[in-house]
Amino acid sequence: MARISKTLKYLSEAELIAVNHEMIAVYGGLHGVRDINFLRLAIGRPQMSAGLKDAYPTIYLKAASMFHSIINNHPFLDGNKRTSLFSAVLFLEYNGYHIKFTKTEAINFTLKAHNSDWTVEQIAAWIEKHTK
Secondary structure: OOOOOOOOOOOHHHHHHHHHHHHHHHHOOOOOOOOOOHHHHHHHHHEEEEEOOOOOEHHHHHHHHHHHHHHOOOOEOOOHHHHHHHHHHHHHHOOOOOOOHHHHHHHHHHHHHHOOOOOOOHHEEEEEEEEO
């Protein structure tokens, strides 16, 4: 797994809201934030540390932790599964990584991660497998 060795760009609150807004605009649903605290948790989680160590030391674990928070805590009124995936994609792209998957793979992954209550590590493994 790739360890973090450079300064990363994280999504802001406004950017995460914009991702959700776009998902709703394209695919339908209700616009809006359901719980601002859960939204802020999702934004901050990839940056967390435990003691003096990075809680999520790889780019894949960081992306997965945000994905996990959004898909499980439902900070938005609608589109949380879609937003979880595309916010992880955007985070990776901001930091020079490219993730590639088909629409079917994306749907299957997101539904399986949500319905089977995948761990951050399981999500990170899928993300890493699809990232260049």
